[in-house]
Every structure is written in structure tokens, then in C-alpha cells.
Amino acid sequence: MRDLPASYQRKPNKTVEEWRIEMTLSGEKFVEWLDKELEPLRQEVASSPYYDAWCSGKLSKEQVFELMKQRYAYIRENPSIIAAWIAKCPDPETRLKFIDYLHEEAAHPEYLVELAREVGHDPEEMRQAELIPEFTTPYYYYWLLRGHMVEFVAANNFGNERTNTRNTKRMYEASVRYYPFPSLLRINKEHSEEEGGHAELGHYVLERFAITDELQGKATAAAKKSLRLKIIGQNALYERFMKS
Numbered sequence: 001m002r003d004l005p006a007s008y009q010r011k012p013n014k015t016v017e018e019w020r021i022e023m024t025l026s027g028e029k030f031v032e033w034l035d036k037e038l039e040p041l042r043q044e045v046a047s048s049p050y051y052d053a054w055c056s057g058k059l060s061k062e063q064v065f066e067l068m069k070q071r072y073a074y075i076r077e078n079p080s081i082i083a084a085w086i087a088k089c090p091d092p093e094t095r096l097k098f099i100d101y102l103h104e105e106a107a108h109p110e111y112l113v114e115l116a117r118e119v120g121h122d123p124e125e126m127r128q129a130e131l132i133p134e135f136t137t138p139y140y141y142y143w144l145l146r147g148h149m150v151e152f153v154a155a156n157n158f159g160n161e162r163t164n165t166r167n168t169k170r171m172y173e174a175s176v177r178y179y180p181f182p183s184l185l186r187i188n189k190e191h192s193e194e195e196g197g198h199a200e201l202g203h204y205v206l207e208r209f210a211i212t213d214e215l216q217g218k219a220t221a222a223a224k225k226s227l228r229l230k231i232i233g234q235n236a237l238y239e240r241f242m243k244s
């Protein structure tokens with residue numbers, strides 16, 4: 001269940017069931033509420049030193065390679081996670097939207113394999129990349145497969161990707177300026193163009209399906225968790241690969 005405002009008091013003549021129904025927001029109001037609720041965590045993610053370090057332009061080619069290995073080890077899992085949601089999705093219209101989404105995300109990992117060549121490494125090194133233990137997002141997404149679609153979408157599209165939109169443009173511009181490897185530019189450009197649409201898919205699904213108190217509570221918990229994991233992961237990447 002969502003946290004209630006401290007001022008809220010259940011009227012003594014209402015049953016718990018009546019009270020739950022009364023407290024359930026419409027899908028539209030819930031998305032609005034959730035966006036505000038996530039704002040402090042979004043700000044914490046967006047102010048991770050990871051972004052400033054990238055945009056400073058001071059990273060060496062080897063640092064960029066190590067960071068992109070981590071990114072690869074994460075996004076390599078995206079196609080199979082999204083495909084699993086397509087298989088589970090009960091709504092035909094939403095399924096079509098997920099299929100478009102899969103098409104956009106599925107191409108990205110191979111760009112980074114190409115990047116390995118461009119920075120003078122064996123592409124196999126990229127394919128074998130393993131995430132550092134602090135970066136647990138894709139494991140969490142696999143775990144969410146046992147839950148409801150709104151939990152995954154709240155965590156991934158509405159939590160994670162919507163927060164990404166705050167930095168994608170400046171990350172791309174810094175790549176053009178300081179790290180102009182063709183495949184890196186390609187993935188960062190597509191990201192800066194597509195991430196807003198991926199975030200909107202989150203909005204679309206939550207508005208339609210997170211319409212019970214229980215699902216709103218689960219979606220909120222999943223979105224918060226994914227942002228907390230993102231903070232831990234991004235900050236750890238900074239400590240390991242970027243801090244000079």
C-alpha cells in the first residue's frame with residue numbers, strides 16, 4: 001500500500017475495505033502522485049558524480065571502454081527481459097507497444113560490441129563483460145518477472161528511464177565533444193531520442209493497469225527500489241572506473 005499522508009485518518013464508520021477503495025487513486029492521479037513521490041530519488045540519481053565525470057571529458061579511452069563494458073553487461077539482458085514481458089502481457093494493445101520497445105532496445109548491445117573494435121579491443125572482451133557486484137538492476141528486473149507488469153514498468157520505464165532523460169542530452173553532447181567513437185555516438189544519440197518515449201510507455205501502462213490500491217503500492221515500491229539500486233550502481237561505477 002502507498003504511504004498515507006500523516007493527516008489522513010480513517011473514519012471509524014468505514015471498514016478497511018471501504019477505506020482502501022476510498023484511498024485508491026485513479027490511474028491518472030496515481031502517475032501524477034508517483035512522479036512527485038519519486039522526485040527526491042530522481043534528483044539523487046541525476047546528481048550522481050558519474051554524469052559529471054563523463055561530461056568533464058577527462059576520461060581516457062580505457063576508462064570509456066571499461067564503463068561501456070558495464071553498460072553492455074546491463075543492456076545485453078534487456079531483450080530477453082522485455083521479450084518475457086511480451087509473452088506475459090495480457091493486453092494486445094500494450095503488447096504491441098512492448099514489441100516496438102523491444103525493437104528499439106534490442107539493437108543497442110551490438111553497438112557496444114562494435115565500439116570494442118573502434119577502441120582497439122577484441123569484441124569478445126565486450127561479450128564476456130560481467131557487472132560489478134554493486135550494479136544489480138538487471139537481476140532485479142529478472143526477479144520482477146514473478147510479479148505484475150506494473151511493477152516492472154514502474155521500476156524500468158517510469159523509474160529508471162524517465163530519470164535517464166535528465167542526463168541523456170548532455171551525455172550525448174559530451175560524447176560528441178570528447179569521445180567521438182562512431183558506435184558510442186550512435187547509441188547515445190538513439191538514447192537521447194528514444195528514452196522519453198520509453199518513459200511514456202511507463203506512463204501508459206501505469207495509468208491503465210495500476211488501478212488498485214495493491215498494485216499502486218507494488219508499483220511504488222518497485223520504482224523506488226530501482227532508483228535506489230541505480231544510485232548504488234552508478235556511484236560504484238564512478239568509484240571504480242572514473243574517480244581519479
Ligand SMILES: [Fe+2]
Binds near residue numbers: 108
Ligand atoms: Fe536503451
Ligand SMILES: [Fe+2]
Binds near residue numbers: 105161194195198
Ligand atoms: Fe530505453
